[in-house]
Amino acid sequence: MTNENKDDEFESTDAAFEDTAGDDQKPASVQFTESRDEEMERLRQTAESADKRVLMAQAEAENFRKRMRRDFEDQLKFAAVPLVNDILQVRDNLYRAMESAGDDPAVAGLKDGVAIVAKQLDDTMAKYSIREIPALGELFDPNFHEAISQMPSPDHAEGMIAHVAATGFQMHDRVIRPSQVIVSTGPAS
Template sequence: MEQEPEIQEEEVKAEDTAEAEATETAETEETKADAEPDKKGFFGKKKEKKDKKDEQIAELTDKVKRQLAEFENFRNRTEKEKSQMYMVGARDVIEKLLPVVDNFERGLKSIPEDQKDGPVASGMEMIYKQLITVLTDLGVTPIEAVGQEFDPNFHNAVMHAEDEELGENTVSEEFQKGYKYKDAVLRHSMVKVVN
C-alpha cells in the first residue's frame, strides 16, 4: 500500500511541473509581447514606429521640397523683375527719341512745295519712315486724337473752343502727337477740345 502514495506523489509532482512549465511559457510569451509591441492597431492596420533614420529622411525631404519651392518662387520673381526693368529702360529710351520724331515731322512740314522732290527732302522722309518703323516694331503706337472723343487717359486738353459742326467733347486739333508703349501711355496728346 505504501507504493500507491508514492505514485500519487509522483503524479502530483508531474502535474505541478506541467503547470509550472505552462505558466512559464505564458510568462515568456507575455514578455515577448511586451518587448515586441503589437503591430496591428485599430481595424487591423499596422502601427508604424518610426526609426530615427526614417525621421531624418522625412525631415531632409521636407527641407529639400521647401528649398525647391523657394527657388522656383525666386526664379519667377527674378523673371518678373527683369521684364519690368526692360520695360522701364525701353520706355526711358523711347521717351528721349520722341522729340527727335517731333523735329522730323516739323522739318518735313516746313519744306516748301517746290523742294519736296529734292534729295534733302527725300532723305529726311526715308529717315523718318525708318524711325517710325523701328518704333512700331518696338511696340510704340501713336494715340488717335483728331475726331475722337476727348479721353483724359490719352489726351491733354490745352485749349477749348466752340464749334457747331463737331459733336460734344470732341478733339478738333492736335498740337503734339501722343504715343503709347504697349499698353502704357508714354506721352499724352496735346489737343484742342470743342463744345
C-alpha cells in the same frame, strides 16, 4: 555602500518602475512601436515641409530670373526713348515749317523738300515701332491723350477730340508722348 542602502535603492527603483507601468497599461514593445511610428511620421512631415520650402524657393528664383530678363529686355527696347523725344521735336519743327510756308509758290520747292525729309523721318520712326497716336475725331482717352482745353464744337460730340495741338507717339506699346488735344464739349447751346 552598505547592503541596506543597496536594498533601499532597489526598492525605490522597483517602485518607480511599478508607477510607470501603472500609468501605461501597454507593454514596452507596443510603446516602442508607437513611438517609432510617431517618430517616422514626424520625420516624414519634416521632409515634406522641407521639400515644399525647396520647391517654393526654386519657383521664387525662377520668377526672379524671368522678371529680371523681362526688365532687361524692356530696358533694351526702350533705351532710345530720350533720343526719340529729341527727334520728335525736330519732326514737329519740320511740320511747323511746312504749315508756315502756306501755299506761296515762291517756296513751293522748299516746302516739297521739307515734306520729303519729314516723310523719310516718319518712315524711319515706323521701322523702329514708333507710331503716331490717333487723336482727331477719336474719343478722348487719358491713357493716350492729354487734354489741354475744352471747347464747343458742332462737328464733334461731347468727349471727342476736336483739335490736336501736338501729335502723340508710342514706341511699341508704350506712350512716349501723349497727344495734346482740345476736347469737344458738344455743340454750343
